Amino acid sequence: MHELNPSRFSGCLLGLAVGDALGMPLEGMRASSIRKRVGRVRDFMDAPWRMLKAGQWTDDTKMMLCHARSILERRGVDVEDTARKFVAWFESGDWRGIGGSTYESIRRLRAGVHPEESGARGEMAAGNGAAMRIAPVGLADCLDLEKLRRDVREVSMITHANPEAVAGAQAVAFAVAKAARGDLQPPSLIAETVDFIGPCAVSERLLLAEKFLSGGMEPEEALARLGTSGYVVETVASAFFCFLRTPKDFEETVSRAVEGGLDSDTTGAVAGAISGAFNGLEGIPERWRRGVEAAEEIIGLGEGIFRLVSEGLAA
Numbered sequence: 001m002h003e004l005n006p007s008r009f010s011g012c013l014l015g016l017a018v019g020d021a022l023g024m025p026l027e028g029m030r031a032s033s034i035r036k037r038v039g040r041v042r043d044f045m046d047a048p049w050r051m052l053k054a055g056q057w058t059d060d061t062k063m064m065l066c067h068a069r070s071i072l073e074r075r076g077v078d079v080e081d082t083a084r085k086f087v088a089w090f091e092s093g094d095w096r097g098i099g100g101s102t103y104e105s106i107r108r109l110r111a112g113v114h115p116e117e118s119g120a121r122g123e124m125a126a127g128n129g130a131a132m133r134i135a136p137v138g139l140a141d142c143l144d145l146e147k148l149r150r151d152v153r154e155v156s157m158i159t160h161a162n163p164e165a166v167a168g169a170q171a172v173a174f175a176v177a178k179a180a181r182g183d184l185q186p187p188s189l190i191a192e193t194v195d196f197i198g199p200c201a202v203s204e205r206l207l208l209a210e211k212f213l214s215g216g217m218e219p220e221e222a223l224a225r226l227g228t229s230g231y232v233v234e235t236v237a238s239a240f241f242c243f244l245r246t247p248k249d250f251e252e253t254v255s256r257a258v259e260g261g262l263d264s265d266t267t268g269a270v271a272g273a274i275s276g277a278f279n280g281l282e283g284i285p286e287r288w289r290r291g292v293e294a295a296e297e298i299i300g301l302g303e304g305i306f307r308l309v310s311e312g313l314a315a
Helices: 006-026 031-037 059-074 079-092 100-110 135-140 145-156 163-180 186-197 201-214 219-226 232-245 250-259 264-279 286-291 295-314
Strands: none
Touching (some): 006 135, 006 163, 006 250, 006 264, 006 286, 006 295, 059 264, 059 295, 163 232, 186 201, 201 232
16 A cells, blocks of 8 residues: 655655755856865855846746646646646746757747647757656655556646656656655665656666765765756656665755756756655754745645645545
8 A cells, every 4th residue: 555645745746846956046057066066965055147136947847837737737747738728838938948849849849839849859859858847746646656647748748748758757757756655765766767758869878877875975976977058868867866876865865956056956856756755854954944935835746745645545
């Protein structure tokens, strides 16, 4: 019997937002610059050049909220409703760092292209834009992994019609699902994830992360080798590395993730979602729970998805 717990569901979504907000002012910086100018990253910081204050998050959380709200309103994953919410977010103008593939895809949606056809294609579409936002789908489908596989693919394709982008999102959703239902075992997570998503570049890089973990490699070197750019293969491997290095320590996990630099907000968001689902809401330091933007709404969305899944289980 799975151990469903509302704390894991809220911890997942708030953990994503916290990781995103922690990495927000560091986005684009190299790890060496972060070490020199900031040292260890333990607190939210203002980013006046982005017109964002300490604790505010980026497009990663904006898009996660589109998924979460749609799941609650539609009582499950609904591709067309999710796409409509992406368009409404786009039209609000509050983009906070929208990626190129996402921007072009939502422009196509606005022009009337169907969500099945709107996603960016080709090698340049192997970004982390689906993986960064996918956590609510992992929660909603945590008890049906085949449905999770299908739903993640369909909602990822709205913006990223690339097999690696889809595989990366499936990897993150799988880890979130395992954590949410209480049967994530850190030592076997990478092997199970690779088995779930199948042979691909995401799997190869995850296996490299596992090798670095078993060898006790320091996070600075591991993230430099695994990569922390917007390429989904790098993001997923680095986020999994940070989580699995310190699975019971949310603060250390997300701090190390954002200190890798470059697409620091997304590495932090993915690591934060998995760690938050594993450790629950109470595993997130109180100063971060209090200081992150829209915490109450995000916690409420997590609780709402928990109730939805629990009702399905009861039925």
